[in-house]
Amino acid sequence: MKVGIASFAHIHAGGFARLLAAMDGVTVLAADPETELAAPGEVRGKDFAAQLGVEYVDSYEELFAWAPDKVVVCAENARHRPLVELAAAHGVDVLCEKPLATTPEDGAAMVAACRAAGVRLAVAHPVRFSPAYLAVRDAVRAGTTGAVLAVAGANNGYMPGARRRWFTDPELAGGGALTDHTVHLADLLDDLFEGSPVTSVYAQTNNVLYEGEVPVETAGLLTLTYGNGAVATIDCSWSQPQHHPAWGGLAMQVIGERATVEMDAFDQKVHGFSETSRAGIELPYGVDLDALMLRAFLYGQGDGPVAVPDGEAGLRALRVVAAAYESARLGRTVSVG
Known part of the structure; x- marks a missing residue:
């Protein structure tokens, strides 16, 4: 299974990448092009991918050209909507970091876009x-x-x-x-x-x-x-x-x-x-809990309780x-x- 990671902005992105890369049958590719707002000393982009040991491309266009089966969005909260809508446009199921968006209007648009595209939208609430x-x-x-x-x-x-x-x-x-x-x-x-x-x-x-x-x-x-x-x-x-x-x-x-x-x-x-x-x-x-959530996102609930x-x-x-x-x-x- 091919899993893309869109952005390393969120604190959880590194942990998600390591967990996904360690799963049998999962190949990970990451893109983190929007790093202009990172503070001095924050490791992002290609350097962070190298630390994590995952493959990297320079743009989201390249990430989706790879034809991932699933995508995990770990961007800044205000940047969730365009990436989720991009995943929907490519017909890819997406797991979005919490909160879903910064406004209910953006959140509703994301839900509507995924529904119209027939793709799954999940939200990272591992608890x-x-x-x-x-x-x-x-x-x-x-x-x-x-x-x-x-x-x-x-x-x-x-x-x-x-x-x-x-x-x-x-x-x-x-x-x-x-x-x-x-x-x-x-x-x-x-x-x-x-x-x-x-x-x-x-x-x-x-x-x-x-x-x-x-x-x-x-x-x-x-x-x-x-x-x-x-x-x-x-x-x-x-x-x-x-x-x-x-x-x-x-x-x-x-x-x-x-x-x-x-x-x-x-x-x-x-x-x-x-x-x-x-x-x-x-x-x-x-x-x-992150590992349980990621596995359920990739492979479904199965016999699990949630x-x-x-x-x-x-x-x-x-x-x-x-x-x-x-x-x-x-x-x-x-x-x-």
Whole structure:
């Protein structure tokens, strides 16, 4: 199978390339021509491909002339739409990094283009594959928790602008921490509630954590009301210290009529302390969620419990983000259109 990687802009692009190249029967070709906005010291383009050990071409035209079977789009958020539409025009299934786009209008156009072309549009929300999340979902759907009354979720992490400057560019990224870290939990709740819609959002944001360093919000808190009556909160802050051994995490507490269940998607680790370095250490042993997601994208869900979210799911999460920004701007609860 021939898999193209369109852009190395996203932090996850390198990991995706390595995982794909290691899969039996998969050949990888990458293109990353739009590097003019990279900060000094950011390794992109042909040099990054050489580090990864994958073949490289200089343009997206050459990438699609190679006739890939699938394409993974890892461009800056604002550049997702043209690349997804290019994949659709070539009849190629595409996996797009999250969030789907920077505006619901662009997201809807991407969904429409792929539908019209008869190609699959998937969105990179790998946390759906977390065994911890699947255990929570099983408990809810089996009735163990009873009806879900409330959910408290947190997706915290490093401030990613330290690795890729565009993450803190409001035009290229579409925002800051709210854009970056709302969609994973919004997607999990979309799946957990089996598509029950978000009816309203209240959000507050600030830039206390990196005041004066970046022009976007670095912390946010959302309250979502769902059509099924549940209320959820999402902490989407870039609050993980840069010196911490882990990038961050995603945790969720689901409160039901009969029971409360909790999950931490990335805490399959042995925690300890190194006397040599006089610092905390974490040794992960859990499954690689990106690998599970990529395999499901390439070969389908099969007998697995979950599929890669489609473009419609990505668009629903994007509409939550758009409503949250409107709420933060207006200082009141807003409806989700």
